[in-house]
Amino acid sequence: MSEVLTSLREAAEAAAAASQKVADLAATAATTAPEGVVEAAAHGAGISPFVFYLSAFVLACFVGYYVVWSVTPALHTPLMSVTNAISSVIVVGALVAVGVDTSLASWWTPVFGFLALAMAAVNIFGGFMVTERMLAMYKKKG
Numbered sequence: 001m002s003e004v005l006t007s008l009r010e011a012a013e014a015a016a017a018a019s020q021k022v023a024d025l026a027a028t029a030a031t032t033a034p035e036g037v038v039e040a041a042a043h044g045a046g047i048s049p050f051v052f053y054l055s056a057f058v059l060a061c062f063v064g065y066y067v068v069w070s071v072t073p074a075l076h077t078p079l080m081s082v083t084n085a086i087s088s089v090i091v092v093g094a095l096v097a098v099g100v101d102t103s104l105a106s107w108w109t110p111v112f113g114f115l116a117l118a119m120a121a122v123n124i125f126g127g128f129m130v131t132e133r134m135l136a137m138y139k140k141k142g
Contacts (some may be wrong), residue, residue: 087123087127
């Protein structure tokens with residue numbers, strides 16, 4: 001048990017050291033940048049919102065792909081079935097989008113909100129069905 005705690009402590013210390021190094025590099029970059037560049041970058045000057053959102057989406061796709069495919073096959077089904085519960089957050093956002101007043105927003109907003117609500121509901125219930133089926137495989141018969 002003490003070996004596990006030691007390895008966890010070493011991992012935490014390595015993570016803290018890496019975090020400190022990143023903070024030091026960010027501070028160095030902020031102090032050596034020409035005047036006005038940091039303020040312009042902080043306010044998103046010169047960056048189209050579409051490009052910003054597209055780059056965030058592409059980055060999320062890559063991160064999701066590597067996170068899902070690096071999971072051991074034995075843990076993949078439980079992990080995916082549990083993460084379907086996260087779709088409840090999407091349901092809340094979709095309900096907000098469905099209830100938006102169309103005089104304030106585009107008429108597409110409630111349409112996309114309803115589509116998101118339907119897809120998230122299918123995802124949630126499907127995840128629970130998969131989880132139930134998976135747990136039934138491990139129950140003793142008799």
